[in-house]
Amino acid sequence: MIAALRHKRFAAIGLLALSGLLLWLMAHLVTARPGILFWIGVLVLWALVWIGNDALSGIRTSSPLTTRLRNLAVPAIFGLTLLLLWQLAVKGFGIPLVLLPAPSDIWSKLITSLPTLAADFVQTFLRAVLPGWALGSLAGFLVAVLCDAWGFLRRGLLPLGNLFAALPIVGVAPIMVMWFGFDWHSKVAVVVVMTFFPMLVNTVAGLQAAGHLERDLMRSYGASWFDTLVKLRLPAAMPFIFNALKINSTLALIGAIVAEFFGTPIVGMGFRISTEVGRLGLDMVWAEIAVAAIAGSAFYGIIALIERVVTFWHPSYRSRKDP
């Protein structure tokens, strides 16, 4: 039984390795307009990788380490296969670079333009996205706490906040550029406007999330509003607050990039995308997109990790084991 299982496991991994390698070789060697046999070969190899990956995702693992490895390998193989097929299709069908560059073209552009990409990253991500995200989220949080302390603020401010959220970013961005200038300050302002409202509504909802018994308990102790806030309602609101932080991380990136379309010094991811599109340098546009995707995922991932640590007690994370 165990021998059979092991046998199956090796077969799956061997199949994956072999078909993946062949597919990679084909992607590497492909020239324009190959024959029908080539495409049949591609389809067969793709099917084999698919079957191999399916088998891999289904095998039973014996230790947490191998489970982890497997859980990483399955999506990685899936993504790599997509990249290979992309490469094969673009090169094989001779698709022009302006329509869709091959992954290899994007990669070579990326490694030859590292200084430019780094400068753009610093300008857009470090100077606009991060401060704007932090300021907007903090402002939303503070206003939510104020709304909670004074009921009339909740009734008066929340509808206004709603209006805020409905403002179209392409309308706000030029105004912010007029107010705060071409440099990163105006981008920060746009990001603040975009991230304020999600944090406001989520925190207001989160502060209502504590149960009735838990509140009655605080009342029975004669606890002050502040004690109740700090010891009960804020901890109970944490899952909501982290939701807003995660939503805001993607909103901030979109906001900062789009805001650069409306006036910027000659650096920044949004600036680069808009000018390179004009010069038909689509490989550079894709390189910027790749950087944005990696930075955005990492940003989101870090927040999600912190969330797990802070809200370890939440039913979606906790286990009966010791944490």
Add this chain to the structure above:
Amino acid sequence: MAAASVIEARELSLTFETADGPVYALSKVNLTVHDGDFVSFIGPSGCGKTTLLRVIADLEQASEGAITVNGMTPEEARRQRAYGYVFQAPALYPWRTIERNVALPLEIMGFGATERAERIARNLDLVNLRGFEKKFPWQLSGGMQQRVSIARALAFDPKLMLMDEPFGALDEIVRDKLNQQLLELWARTRKTVVFVTHSIPEAVFLSNRIVVMSPRPGRIIDVIETNFPKDRTLDIRETPEFLKVAHRVREGLRQGHSYED
């Protein structure tokens, strides 16, 4: 034994205005609870037993009549931290360990760190939960969680304990055990306990006075005194005296229901 009265309710009424018209949760309730009493409120759902407890705790306000707790209004008594309240559910905070849950009222009431540590240890001992200090509530069984909530209510040493069906959600075996422990605790600490239940054996076993209540409108229909020895054990439930009291409670409950069935 003329002990001082802890709770005095005179002609107490509470009406909830709802969309379907008024609900008479309590109607002209008269009740005196003396120092050191163990008083149970028993009755079917909707008889106002929990509401009466919540009025004593100032979690609900009476619409008519008068009530004093330690000679004060319930609100003053609450602000002076006169009572510890144990709810139907443990209501432990999942982000706090067991010891920090017990520490919660102590933090709010401004006890120092050494005093807190001493009281946590003493009260977890009292409910037989030493060694679980660093666990989180969700790692404990329901019965253990409810014992933590009792330790938490005892932590600041209130003279009065208000307990709202604390064992209602537990199975019978656990409930029996906790009943025995609660009785020992009461005999040892000389606290006044007001206890809400809908279990007849529980009420008869624990209390020295049983208040039988009936719904629509919520009112008291009988008050039964028992005098079982303080060191009684669960075996007492087989004795004729016990069954006699239980029978009287059951009769009272049946009368309360008779006119509407």
